Amino acid sequence: xxxxxxxxxxxxxxxxxxxxxxxxxxxxxxxxxxLLLLLPSEPLLARAPQExxxxxxxxxxxxxxxxxxxxxxxxxxxxxxxxxxxxxxLAWGFGxxxxxxxxxxxxxxxxxxxxxxxxAVFLTxxxxxxxxxxxGSARASR
Amino acid sequence: xxxxxxxxxxxxxxxxxALAERLDVSRQTVNALETGRYDPSLPLAFRxxxxxxxxxERIFTPDEHDAPPSGGRR
Numbered sequence: 001x002x003x004x005x006x007x008x009x010x011x012x013x014x015x016x017x018x019x020x021x022x023x024x025x026x027x028x029x030x031x032x033x034x035l036l037l038l039l040p041s042e043p044l045l046a047r048a049p050q051e052x053x054x055x056x057x058x059x060x061x062x063x064x065x066x067x068x069x070x071x072x073x074x075x076x077x078x079x080x081x082x083x084x085x086x087x088x089x090l091a092w093g094f095g096x097x098x099x100x101x102x103x104x105x106x107x108x109x110x111x112x113x114x115x116x117x118x119x120a121v122f123l124t125x126x127x128x129x130x131x132x133x134x135x136g137s138a139r140a141s142r
Numbered sequence: 143x144x145x146x147x148x149x150x151x152x153x154x155x156x157x158x159x160a161l162a163e164r165l166d167v168s169r170q171t172v173n174a175l176e177t178g179r180y181d182p183s184l185p186l187a188f189r190x191x192x193x194x195x196x197x198x199e200r201i202f203t204p205d206e207h208d209a210p211p212s213g214g215r216r
Contacts, residue, residue, distance in 0.1 A: 011169055012162045079167040081180050140174040 022074040029067030036060045081140060089133035096128025097121050144203045148176040150194050164193050181208075 174180035
């Protein structure tokens with residue numbers, strides 16, 4: 001026989017609503033980022049002035065900002081424990097990205113070529129955030 | 143902090159989700175409160191007390207493992 005605490009739905013209707021809204025807002029921004037990154041811009045911009053090329057290159061920042069704003073809006077909508085978990089996870093992600101950046105800089109200072117590490121730093125931060133969010137959520141659900 | 147949340151909820155025959163709906167928090171938060179993994183803010187503690195129509199001190203009691211007000215762990 002199921003225990004009482006698990007006999008109800010896993011999430012409340014308000015939670016599901018908030019989650020759907022966050023997913024839609026966040027993923028729409030990220031989808032646009034990916035789309036802009038994958039668009040074959042070389043043929044169009046081959047003879048374009050450098051200013052236009054730079055503008056095109058940084059254009060994914062706009063939907064990325066939209067996704068970041070979605071996280072902030074989500075933080076305002078969730079309850080106090082969930083907010084704390086997301087903020088903790090963001091702190092872990094930030095720490096992981098900083099460690100990766102400093103690690104790469106230290107390796108470079110030793111004379112070793114580390115190449116373009118920007119994406120590695122970004123990925124480390126995102127992975128740190130995701131891991132911390134997963135662990136925090138699992139702990140709260142135990 | 144110790145609390146009687148699970149006991150009170152079960153007395154009323156509510157699921158965690160039902161209590162979460164009443165408190166406007168997630169089911170995960172109700173679970174974390176019941177298992178003592180999370181201590182609520184004062185506004186949420188008052189909301190819980192209101193939900194069960196009991197004074198806060200009848201639901202929450204201090205525990206020797208509570209973190210000191212200055213933070214950290216005990």
